[in-house]
Amino acid sequence: MSAITARSLHKSYGTITAMDGIDLDVRSGHIFGFLGPNGAGKSTTIKILTTLIPPTSGTVEVLGINAVKHPLEIRKRIGVVLQQPSYEPNLSVEKSLEKYGMMWDIDRKIRKERSEELIDVFDLNEIRKRKNEDLSIGQRRRVQVAREFMHEMDLLFLDEPTVGLDPTARRKLLDYLKSKVKTGLTIFYTTHVLTEAEYLCDEIAVINKGKILAVDSPNNLKNTFGQEKTITIHLLERHDGLSGLLSGISDCIIDFNTGTNITIQSSKSEAVLSQILQILIENNISVEDLSAMPTTLEDIFLKMVKDSNAPNN
Amino acid sequence: MHPTIRLIVRNLTISINPGFLVWQVIFPVIYIFVAGFAYTALIKSVPFGNITLDYPAFIASGMIGFNIMNSTLVSGIIIWNDRRHGMFEQILVGPFTRTNYILSNVYTIGIVGIISAALITAIGFPLFFTSVQFNALTIPFLIFASITGSILFGSIASIISTRLRSSEGFNVIINTVFLFFAFVSTAFYPASGAPQPLATAFYLNPLTYLVDIIRAGIFGTFTEFVMIEMIVLVSIAVALFIVAIRLLTKLDL
Numbered sequence: 237m238s239a240i241t242a243r244s245l246h247k248s249y250g251t252i253t254a255m256d257g258i259d260l261d262v263r264s265g266h267i268f269g270f271l272g273p274n275g276a277g278k279s280t281t282i283k284i285l286t287t288l289i290p291p292t293s294g295t296v297e298v299l300g301i302n303a304v305k306h307p308l309e310i311r312k313r314i315g316v317v318l319q320q321p322s323y324e325p326n327l328s329v330e331k332s333l334e335k336y337g338m339m340w341d342i343d344r345k346i347r348k349e350r351s352e353e354l355i356d357v358f359d360l361n362e363i364r365k366r367k368n369e370d371l372s373i374g375q376r377r378r379v380q381v382a383r384e385f386m387h388e389m390d391l392l393f394l395d396e397p398t399v400g401l402d403p404t405a406r407r408k409l410l411d412y413l414k415s416k417v418k419t420g421l422t423i424f425y426t427t428h429v430l431t432e433a434e435y436l437c438d439e440i441a442v443i444n445k446g447k448i449l450a451v452d453s454p455n456n457l458k459n460t461f462g463q464e465k466t467i468t469i470h471l472l473e474r475h476d477g478l479s480g481l482l483s484g485i486s487d488c489i490i491d492f493n494t495g496t497n498i499t500i501q502s503s504k505s506e507a508v509l510s511q512i513l514q515i516l517i518e519n520n521i522s523v524e525d526l527s528a529m530p531t532t533l534e535d536i537f538l539k540m541v542k543d544s545n546a547p548n549n
Numbered sequence: 550m551h552p553t554i555r556l557i558v559r560n561l562t563i564s565i566n567p568g569f570l571v572w573q574v575i576f577p578v579i580y581i582f583v584a585g586f587a588y589t590a591l592i593k594s595v596p597f598g599n600i601t602l603d604y605p606a607f608i609a610s611g612m613i614g615f616n617i618m619n620s621t622l623v624s625g626i627i628i629w630n631d632r633r634h635g636m637f638e639q640i641l642v643g644p645f646t647r648t649n650y651i652l653s654n655v656y657t658i659g660i661v662g663i664i665s666a667a668l669i670t671a672i673g674f675p676l677f678f679t680s681v682q683f684n685a686l687t688i689p690f691l692i693f694a695s696i697t698g699s700i701l702f703g704s705i706a707s708i709i710s711t712r713l714r715s716s717e718g719f720n721v722i723i724n725t726v727f728l729f730f731a732f733v734s735t736a737f738y739p740a741s742g743a744p745q746p747l748a749t750a751f752y753l754n755p756l757t758y759l760v761d762i763i764r765a766g767i768f769g770t771f772t773e774f775v776m777i778e779m780i781v782l783v784s785i786a787v788a789l790f791i792v793a794i795r796l797l798t799k800l801d802l
């Protein structure tokens with residue numbers, strides 16, 4: 237079943253195009269990652285999917301409900317952690333959990349139990365009596381994320397929830413999200429932390445300038461776009477004629493950087509590497525250090541975004 | 550529970566705190582007693598309609614109107630805080646409509662206004678009980694004043710809160726406006742003793758109408774003029790309310 241179906245979504249703010257024809261199919265019970273650089277249109281997409289703002293054009297169905305026609309029906313069944321902070325400054329941590337549950341019409345007894353559970357999961361015990369306005373940014377973010385689990389939902393939207401969280405809190409949250417998905421929750425997750433997306437998501441969409449560049453599982457993305465490896469060679473000293481010597485090698489992109497530091501990207505890395513080494517040996521050029529790294533999701537991401545920013549694109 | 554009621558409960562929870570109680574209860578009480586008795590030496594009595602009031606009774610009744618006005622600061626503060634701290638958006642992606650949100654603020658002001666008015670009436674009662682003319686209109690007049698006054702000043706506070714984002718701007722403007730209303734009115738001193746331009750300015754101020762109506766209810770001085778004041782007050786309240794709702798409905802996200 238599909239939790240989110242969107243077709244050719246456009247959103248403009250005056251002359252700015254924030255979303256430029258976005259199609260989405262998010263399956264139920266999965267974690268869908270939405271990756272993109274600053275200003276790509278991630279938050280705008282979340283605002284439209286959560287019915288906060290209407291699209292300029294296009295169609296959206298969330299949980300099978302038309303988002304423009306029946307926004308309230310959707311809102312009753314989703315949880316949302318927006319990118320911007322949101323808190324009641326003068327309520328204590330435990331009280332803000334409790335009141336948030338009240339706003340969602342959760343039974344008093346269940347509210348009590350849940351807030352205790354969340355205080356435990358999100359490590360809020362030490363600060364439970366402290367007012368939100370007196371918390372650090374990361375602590376406040378933890379409360380904001382924890383609060384959303386006070387109510388039941390079928391679909392959860394998280395807009396960069398881990399920004400400001402320390403590594404422990406971050407990992408705890410990701411594992412908690414994974415455990416929730418096992419019980420049937422669907423999650424729409426935006427981030428620009430690639431390792432997080434890789435750890436968490438079943439499917440990833442890469443977006444830039446309001447357009448989706450690719451959608452696939454992390455592994456397939458790597459297989460499709462990441463056959464190539466990155467070879468880095470450090471030379472003992474600069475060698476001026478080097479670019480001429482290496483110019484005959486095909487199937488690779490060579491970047492001479494500083495002259496002593498060369499990176500080579502190629503999908504036929506082994507053949508390319510042996511040719512390069514041969515040339516270096518023939519010309520008595522000494523190598524200080526050499527490494528070959530499989531391309532990471534981050535490299536793929538950076539490359540995709542760079543390619544899509546290129547003027548002819 | 551209905552969504553609007555849940556939001557009202559939430560509004561009351563976040564607004565009723567020690568600072569608010571001091572401002573809303575302790576300050577008026579101190580003012581009624583200290584100023585009421587201190588100024589009695591200066592102002593012996595105040596003619597009001599066809600009766601004469603002693604100054605403590607005059608100021609205590611004026612304080613009811615002042616308090617209704619002040620209590621509406623609540624709505625301005627809630628709306629402004631909700632936008633500043635992201636709760637406005639959070640509520641609107643929750644199980645609520647914008648109408649739920651707006652209505653909850655209107656009701657919150659009404660509730661706080663009526664409770665404030667009742668509280669000050671009860672506390673001020675010992676001061677004006679000798680002059681009180683209880684009649685069939687007393688309670689309806691007080692309730693009329695609470696509701697109309699709350700809507701009127703609540704709309705003003707809401708309009709200001711939707712126009713401003715910075716905290717300095719909001720506090721300065723809302724305090725200036727309300728201070729002006731308070732002191733250029735008949736809440737604390739009668740128009741009859743004031744210089745002509747000031748006395749005229751009093752009657753450009755809705756708080757004057759509000760306290761006139763409250764006094765008419767308490768002291769049984771209902772005249773045709775009070776009737777006109779009621780009509781004017783309701784008209785202004787309705788007009789401002791419409792503007793406030795328009796602005797809140799269009800409030801950007």
Ligand SMILES: Nc1ncnc2c1ncn2[C@@H]1O[C@H](COP(=O)(O)OP(=O)(O)OP(=O)(O)O)[C@@H](O)[C@H]1O
Pocket residue numbers: 249252253254272273274275276277278279280281319802
């Ligand atoms: N309210 C607004 N008015 C005008 N332009 C806006 C508004 N909100 C967003 N934009 C523009 O729309 C584009 C997409 O913004 P959006 O917030 O969706 O990016 P994002 O992918 O969430 O970025 P980030 O990683 O920085 O959060 C940007 O160019 C931004 O400047």
Ligand SMILES: [Mg+2]
Pocket residue numbers: 278279280319395
């Ligand atoms: Mg964003």
